[in-house]
Amino acid sequence: MFSVTGLNGASSNGSINVKDAGLIGMITLRGDLKSDAIAKVIKVVTGTNIPDQRQCVFTSKGATAWMSPDELLVMVDYESVDATIAKMEKSLQGVHSLIVNVSDARAVFELTGSSIRDVISKGSPADMSSKILPVGEVRRTRIAQLAVAFWFTSDTTARLVCFRSVAGYVMDWLENASEKGSEVGFH
């Protein structure tokens, strides 16, 4: 099977660098996040604990992001998604849960630069200050009229996720908002 991302390798280099993060295995898990069964399965597939409210935690094996009080986004290698889901379903048999492969339903952007917070602020109502949104915290909000989620992986790098069907629009939007000469210098 030959897979491409919704962005198909697009990138732009303005006040920040925006690029297609490539194929990422993404699994939505819904269930009782306080249950031991779910904690155990997350530990097995990504090596992480259940993240605290709004946090995103990483290991070399994968990452887990807190999306809502009963929802996690599990990120693993794209190739291993089917095997991971099979493993999760097996160990969660009898535990109320919902596991869905959303890898090809999302687009992921890799943002690099010192003014990411300013660029996103141009179209999102989220408070982008590093106090409210520190490195490692997930924010689900909107950019323009579209639902997005993003988190900082360091002071100058961030990941942004949106629906695949609007990937082109979000790319255009980010490129436009980070056009050279349009720096805000607020954050």
Added chain:
Amino acid sequence: MKRYSAFAIAKNALSHHQGWERAWAKPQMKKEYDAVIVGAGGHGLATAFYLGKNYGITNVAIIEKGWLGGGNTGRNTTIIRSNYLQDPSAAIYEKARSLYETMSQDLNYNVMFSPRGVMMLAQTEAEIRGYKRTAHANKLQGVKTEYIGPQKVKDLCPIIELSGPRYPVLGALWQPRGGTARHDAVAWGYARACSEMGMDIIQQCEVTGVTQSRGKVTGLQTSKGDIKCKKLGIVVAGNSGHLAEMAGFRLPLESVALQALVSEPIKPCMDVVVMANTVHGYMSQSDKGEMVIGGGTDGFNNYTQRGSFHHLEETVRALIETFPMVSRLKMLRHWGGIVDVTGDRSPIISKTPLSGCFINCGWGTGGFKAIPGSGWAMAELMAKDEQTGLGAQFGLNRFQEGRFIDESVAAGVAH
């Protein structure tokens, strides 16, 4: 009352226009009236006017908390049309539209009714079907509308962009006898005519309570003292729920803010009214040259006469894709009004659980166009004390009986 005419202007010019009399009197409130109308907006004044004109009831007071015509009458985008789907609505809105045609003569007051034509753009397949259905229904109801293709749309309104970035213009529902009128003049014209009939318009007088005895209304408490009345008409739009509470009953209404804005004046560029309901914006050009733009309602109950900024943004965005040439216009003013919305988006013209108390409300986002028809129907209801005539189907009991007059398509967005 001296008649307004070209001759009167010439005559008064000789005395440097010092000889004009007050358009309406500023009377003292009496102790008792045959009928009291709460609310001196368009609907309240029209109710009083037709009580006098059609039924000879002139011992009437019209009580107003602020100044007359200062609520939604002075805040709307002045669009007049009657292309509704359901029979009872088409009847009352068409009555209103036809009364607008002769209003300047009837009131001897220039309300500047301009039947320039109203078009509602069809921008999806569903809208095409919906508007064709409305056009057929209107034919049966005797309301002159037609479904037109995109070329006719462009001929009628050259500044429109037919192939917008999101939704193309596929056609339109066209009502050639729809149009606009000068909103303040409608209130002023009715006020002058009511005053002439001997009715008292009491402004800056807030109602603080409704008095009743044995289930029948007996009068009002106001900030200017108590008055007695045999019949009470509540015509207060966004504040209806508040008044109803005083009278001891509940209404199936929620009050929300609806916004509008106008641009700087420009040369005449558009001589029709255009509503684009899918992208959500509507626009016409006033006689002063300002583009008059209607926005959307907030999604939450609100009494502040001020809406959310992002709704303006949404409206302006829709207009720029429909009329690219307006993108360089500066907006001069924007404002909000409190509209009262019912579950089926149709008004309430009804008797109430309190005998002698009548209510006219729920006009939602589109009351201006209905003013004369609404007043006509409300006057009939109050005079006859019977749910009959034009307003017969608009009773409060329709919500309990499931007899809805569903106009969410005609009224949901655009006015």
Added chain:
Amino acid sequence: MLNFRCPNCEITADETDLHCDGQAHIERFGAGASDDDLETYLFMRHNPKGVHFERWRHVFGCGKWFNAARCTVTLEVFGTYSAQSLVPPKSLINKIKKKRPEWEGFVK
């Protein structure tokens, strides 16, 4: 611009991240209910000038519902609380009463 603190993800979001779904704590009636009860359930809504309890959903955020107390005249938000509440929490009611002594209290 209205700002609410979502009690589910504890983020302060503005109204463009949220959606209002009208009066909270509506009593629901099904088939077999009286005409009066059905009418009240389907159409009669509190429409106060002042303190109002509403359901909101954090649509662009965590996607969860919550309830909020808000003033419809000043747009002041008094507080938010779990959507899984039959009545507003006492602490919130006391807070509102302190700010609005003339308020008649929560009415179902």
